[in-house]
Amino acid sequence: MLALALSAAMLGIDGYVVRVEADSAAGTPSCSIIGLPDRAIAEARERVRAAIVNSGFLYPPGRLLINLSPADVRKEGPAFDLAIALALLALDERVDRLALGEFVALGELALDGGLRAVAGLLPMIVGARNAGFRKLLVPAANLDEALLIEDLEIYAVPALADAVAVVLGHGAKWRRRAARAAPAPPGADPCAADFSEVRGQHAAKRALEIAAAGGHNALLVGPPGCGKTMLAQRLPSILPAMTRDEALEVTKIYSVAGLFATKPSIATRRPFRAPHHSISHVALAGGGAVPKPGEISLAHAGVLFLDEFFEFSRGAIEAMRQPLEDGTITIARAAGTFTYPARYILVAAMNPCPCGYRGSRTRDCRCDDATVARYAAKLSGPLLDRIDLQIDLERVDFDDLVSAQPAEPSAAIRARVEAARRLQHERYAGTRIACNAHVPAGRLRVLCALDGDSTELLKRAFARGAVSARGFDRITRVARTIADLAGNPAIGRAHVAEALRLRPTAAGAETAAALPV
Numbered sequence: 001m002l003a004l005a006l007s008a009a010m011l012g013i014d015g016y017v018v019r020v021e022a023d024s025a026a027g028t029p030s031c032s033i034i035g036l037p038d039r040a041i042a043e044a045r046e047r048v049r050a051a052i053v054n055s056g057f058l059y060p061p062g063r064l065l066i067n068l069s070p071a072d073v074r075k076e077g078p079a080f081d082l083a084i085a086l087a088l089l090a091l092d093e094r095v096d097r098l099a100l101g102e103f104v105a106l107g108e109l110a111l112d113g114g115l116r117a118v119a120g121l122l123p124m125i126v127g128a129r130n131a132g133f134r135k136l137l138v139p140a141a142n143l144d145e146a147l148l149i150e151d152l153e154i155y156a157v158p159a160l161a162d163a164v165a166v167v168l169g170h171g172a173k174w175r176r177r178a179a180r181a182a183p184a185p186p187g188a189d190p191c192a193a194d195f196s197e198v199r200g201q202h203a204a205k206r207a208l209e210i211a212a213a214g215g216h217n218a219l220l221v222g223p224p225g226c227g228k229t230m231l232a233q234r235l236p237s238i239l240p241a242m243t244r245d246e247a248l249e250v251t252k253i254y255s256v257a258g259l260f261a262t263k264p265s266i267a268t269r270r271p272f273r274a275p276h277h278s279i280s281h282v283a284l285a286g287g288g289a290v291p292k293p294g295e296i297s298l299a300h301a302g303v304l305f306l307d308e309f310f311e312f313s314r315g316a317i318e319a320m321r322q323p324l325e326d327g328t329i330t331i332a333r334a335a336g337t338f339t340y341p342a343r344y345i346l347v348a349a350m351n352p353c354p355c356g357y358r359g360s361r362t363r364d365c366r367c368d369d370a371t372v373a374r375y376a377a378k379l380s381g382p383l384l385d386r387i388d389l390q391i392d393l394e395r396v397d398f399d400d401l402v403s404a405q406p407a408e409p410s411a412a413i414r415a416r417v418e419a420a421r422r423l424q425h426e427r428y429a430g431t432r433i434a435c436n437a438h439v440p441a442g443r444l445r446v447l448c449a450l451d452g453d454s455t456e457l458l459k460r461a462f463a464r465g466a467v468s469a470r471g472f473d474r475i476t477r478v479a480r481t482i483a484d485l486a487g488n489p490a491i492g493r494a495h496v497a498e499a500l501r502l503r504p505t506a507a508g509a510e511t512a513a514a515l516p517v
Contacts, residue, residue, distance in 0.1 A: 003090035003097055006104045006133070007083035008124035009075050012338040013252045013293070015127025017104060019069040020080060022087035027063040033084075035068030038076040047078070047109050048085045055113035055161045060091045076290060078108035079118040082137060085109060085160055086167065095167050103155075103167060104128040105137040113160040117141035122255035125149050126248070137163050147176060148251065148266050193234045196409040200400035201227050207391040207502055209413050212238045213420040214481030215437035216474075217324065217346040217386065219309070222393030223363070224356045228349035232305045235347060236272045237410035239302075240418045246301045249341060253300055257293050271302030271344075277311035284312075285319040291331040291338045296323050299344040309348040310375055317383060320346065324386040327438070343438070346387070362395060385470050388437065388478050389502040420484035436481045441473050448480040453493040461500055475499045 005020040031045045052059050066084055068075050083105040089095045106124060107115040121142045126149060128136060135153045138146045143156035154176045155166045165171060195205060204220070208231060211218045220228040242250070250267040275284060275295045286294030296304060296319075306312060323329045327343035352358040353372045358365040367375070424435050427447065433439055439447050450458070458475065461467045467475060476491075478499035483491045 001091055003087045003100075005083040005087035005090065005100055006128075007080045007106060008104055008128050009073075009077075009079070010120050010123050010127075010256065011073065012291075012340055013123050013249075013256050015124040015130075016073075017128055017131045017133065018075065018080065018083075019067075020083040020087050021067040021069060022084070022091055023065045023067075024060050024091050025063045025065075029061060029063070031064040031066070033066045033068070035066075035071045036074040037068060038074065040078050041068070041075055041080055044078065044081050044084055044109075047081055047111065048088065050111040051081070051109040051113045051160050052085055052088065054111060055159065055164075057089060057094055057164075058092065060088050064088065064091075077118065077120075078116075079106045079121075079124070081109040082107035082115065082160065082163060086163065089164065095164055096169075099167050099169065102133075103135045103137050104133045105163065106142075107137070107139040107163075109160060115139035115141075115157060115159055115163070119258050120256045121145050122148060123252045125152070126252065137166060143176065144265075145255065148248075153177065193230075194237055194410045195234050195413055196407045198227060198230055198234065198407055199403065200396040201231065201393060204231055204391045204393050205408070205413070207389050208235055209238065209417060210478065210481055210485065210502070211235070211345060211347070211389055212413075213417045213435075213485050214388075214424075214477065215345055215435035216388035216478055216481065217437075218348075218389040218391055219384075219387050220347065220349040220391050220393060221352055223360050223395060224351065226393040226395050228393060229305075229307055232303070232307070232347045232349060233272070233274075234410060235303050235305075235345070236270050238414040238417050239270050239345075240414070240421045242267065242270055242301060250301050253293050253297055253340070257298060259298070271299050272305065273299040273302070274305040274307065277306070277308045279312070279316060281313065281315045281319055284316045285323075285329055285331070286338075286340055287331050287333065289333065291333050293340045294329070296320060296329060296342045296344065297340040300341045302344055304344045304346050306346070306348045309350040310379065318380065321380075321383050321386065324383075343434075348387070360394070385468055385474075388474050391502070416485060419487070420481065423484045423487075436477045436484070439477055439480075444473055444476055448476050448491065450476065450479075450491055450496070451493075454479070454491055454496040457493055457496050457500070467500075467503070471503065475503065478502065 001024050003022045007018045007020050008015050009018050033042055033045060049059055086095055086100055086105055090097045090100055106118060106121060108118055110116055117139050122145055125136060125146055129149060129152060136146065137155050137157060140156045140158045146154045146156060155171050155174045156176060157163045157166060157174050166174060207218060210216060212235060222228055247267045250271060273295050284295050286292060286297055323342035324346060328339050329342045330337060330339045353365055353367040354375050355366045357363040358367060358372060458472060479491045479495040482495040482498050
């Protein structure tokens with residue numbers, strides 16, 4: 001005799017539906033679970049048996065076989081308990097088999113038949129919805145998380161007996177539907193950090209406005225106390241509001257990582273992650289025996305701020321090279337290969353030398369050339385080439401520091417950023433490109449075309465050795481963003497010149513200074 005129930009599992013941050021097939025045959029009583037289960041699933045045999053008996057049902061006799069399909073993907077965690085129990089009860093027709101096929105069931109069973117919450121529920125629910133299912137059985141403790149997804153019938157039950165009642169058509173009192181909600185725009189929090197609090201540093205603010213408008217990576221270089229951290233912390237306040245898809249993807253990542261607050265909710269603000277420089281390679285990139293998202297994925301659709309950049313280990317820094325180019329991070333372990341999104345704005349901050357005062361007009365540097373060379377050795381050329389903007393900061397002038405004139409607030413800067421993003425949205429309509437920084441090299445010549453004067457300027461910079469092939473593409477994307485901020489449909493010579501001055505190499509800055517605009 002055969003019965004079928006449905007559950008769901010995760011692969012990275014994406015959920016997929018799992019068929020829980022139960023079969024009974026005559027013979028010595030036993031129960032086997034196949035389909036690449038982990039130990040938690042293998043132990044479900046005893047949990048499910050006790051839960052069924054203690055809920056007042058009869059446990060099916062004979063040799064029982066449970067298959068989790070697809071069988072070539074490793075399954076993990078106790079979320080299959082409820083579906084396994086319902087499939088076993090359907091063998092003796094204590095549950096309507098046809099009705100059971102309409103539900104995706106998720107939940108860990110206690111020995112008394114109660115249902116316990118499961119981690120990472122949100123991606124599983126999204127996977128079930130994408131597969132065409134609309135009815136879900138979940139633990140009552142997961143109700144808030146389940147209600148984040150629209151257009152679903154959620155039955156949040158406290159125990160196995162209640163789940164059986166739902167399948168039998170008596171579940172009206174547990175049925176819930178999610179209400180539509182849109183992410184709140186950034187900057188609505190009156191306590192949020194604001195650019196109006198930053199005195200001076202007008203060039204740095206301009207560069208971060210470009211970074212926000214086009215999604216470009218930035219490197220802040222300056223002596224201690226010049227405002228590098230303060231500026232980076234305020235970058236999220238000028239980013240445009242997340243789209244619904246971005247908000248849902250960020251929420252899925254936080255669900256998988258187990259970082260929900262006491263009450264789950266859809267992400268409304270772009271992430272800002274600022275890990276300490278002692279962070280390990282695994283914590284930054286993600287991993288573990290069962291791979292979990294790292295900081296570069298937790299910063300997806302937001303900002304990853306690395307303060308004291310050269311204090312990070314060389315391995316941790318180099319781990320960002322591929323995600324900066326591809327927008328994803330792939331982690332291969334014995335448990336499987338997982339791909340997590342990692343499309344973020346990198347903002348790194350560093351001192352120009354170990355003492356912090358190389359090139360300063362106010363204090364002498366104590367570092368010799370060899371010390372500075374060793375200090376800079378952690379930052380490889382290929383990684384530096386993936387950073388679009390270098391922002392050199394000096395100490396704030398005293399007059400700016402004590403000035404009573406208010407600085408420009410984040411709301412005014414954000415308005416210009418959103419106007420530039422609207423132009424990009426129109427330009428890239430019908431594609432998966434979100435902003436200028438994401439334009440693939442193969443389409444750059446069409447979507448970010450240069451005129452004759454702009455091409456000549458870049459040609460001269462290339463001849464001086466200041467620009468690599470990748471750097472040429474990145475300068476073009478930055479120039480496109482500068483033109484968008486100015487409201488110009490075409491990239492002009494002045495836009496390219498400003499992009500050149502912001503290249504993160506001394507040669508680039510010298511070349512830009514030598515070239516007439």
